Amino acid sequence: MRIDVVSLFPDFIDQAAAVGVVGRARERGLLTMQGWNPRDYAEGNYRRVDDRPFGGGPGMVMLIEPLRAALAAARAADPAPVRVIYMSPQGRPLTQAKVRELAALPRLLLLCGRYEGVDERFLQAEIDEELSIGDYVLSGGELAAAVVVDAVARLQDGALGDAESAVQDSFEGDGLLDCPHYTRPVEHDMGRVPDVLLSGNHAEIAKWRRQQSLVRTLERRPDLIDETALGKADRRLLAAWRAEQGG
Numbered sequence: 001m002r003i004d005v006v007s008l009f010p011d012f013i014d015q016a017a018a019v020g021v022v023g024r025a026r027e028r029g030l031l032t033m034q035g036w037n038p039r040d041y042a043e044g045n046y047r048r049v050d051d052r053p054f055g056g057g058p059g060m061v062m063l064i065e066p067l068r069a070a071l072a073a074a075r076a077a078d079p080a081p082v083r084v085i086y087m088s089p090q091g092r093p094l095t096q097a098k099v100r101e102l103a104a105l106p107r108l109l110l111l112c113g114r115y116e117g118v119d120e121r122f123l124q125a126e127i128d129e130e131l132s133i134g135d136y137v138l139s140g141g142e143l144a145a146a147v148v149v150d151a152v153a154r155l156q157d158g159a160l161g162d163a164e165s166a167v168q169d170s171f172e173g174d175g176l177l178d179c180p181h182y183t184r185p186v187e188h189d190m191g192r193v194p195d196v197l198l199s200g201n202h203a204e205i206a207k208w209r210r211q212q213s214l215v216r217t218l219e220r221r222p223d224l225i226d227e228t229a230l231g232k233a234d235r236r237l238l239a240a241w242r243a244e245q246g247g
């Protein structure tokens with residue numbers, strides 16, 4: 001897969017995608033990336049990439065022409081069709097389902113905003129979709145682009161080793177939050193490892209982990225599951241938990 005990133009700080013993404021799974025995927029040729037800086041395409045001796053907003057108000061807006069030239073150069077760099085995504089607070093929330101869809105494409109182009117954003121005419125003319133990584137104010141779209149790169153890279157065939165794939169599958173599997181994890185020592189002034197995990201009883205351990213995931217998801221992110229859609233076994237685990245809690 002090829003990912004082009006249009007950003008005033010292309011090195012930022014490159015660094016964020018240089019280590020770990022993403023770095024390895026790039027080394028293995030599973031993922032190629034290239035940054036494109038609109039400033040390299042800005043005219044005039046000030047090489048302007050932004051200007052004041054019509055209608056007044058604070059801040060600056062990214063100019064159309066440098067973006068259009070950078071996007072054209074990126075498109076021309078590879079014959080494969082490209083999905084152009086503007087990382088934006090006005091975008092649809094990024095979900096794992098969307099990540100899976102994007103990971104299957106041959107090419108992505110991620111546009112990162114700065115200042116107050118991008119001239120709307122450019123977005124209307126050139127952008128296929130807008131995606132948001134969450135509802136908070138950021139200084140630029142680069143962190144969001146790095147999130148997409150990481151999530152998509154993990155799904156490239158061969159990016160993860162068998163063990164890592166199993167972890168990814170367990171995370172992705174049923175959309176539940178993760179169960180608690182423990183490692184050595186068994187005893188610690190911060191507490192003791194739950195006995196079930198020391199029992200060697202793999203069926204009980206699997207049940208306990210499932211129960212913990214279910215309870216945590218219901219307690220912390222009820223929006224992630226529809227209790228009515230739970231299977232009989234899951235409903236039993238929740239009932240047992242509630243009985244234990246005297247709930």
Ligand SMILES: CC(C)(C)c1cccc(C(=O)NCC2(NC(=O)c3cccc4nocc34)CCCC2)c1
Nearest residue numbers: 087088089113114132133136137138139140141144
């Ligand atoms: C969400 C809410 C708090 C209501 C809000 C309302 C209005 C503006 C902003 C805001 O952050 N504007 C600044 C910019 N933000 C992002 O690029 C950005 C922010 C968040 C998630 C993202 N996912 O991708 C890109 C994202 C846009 C131009 C430069 C950075 C945020």
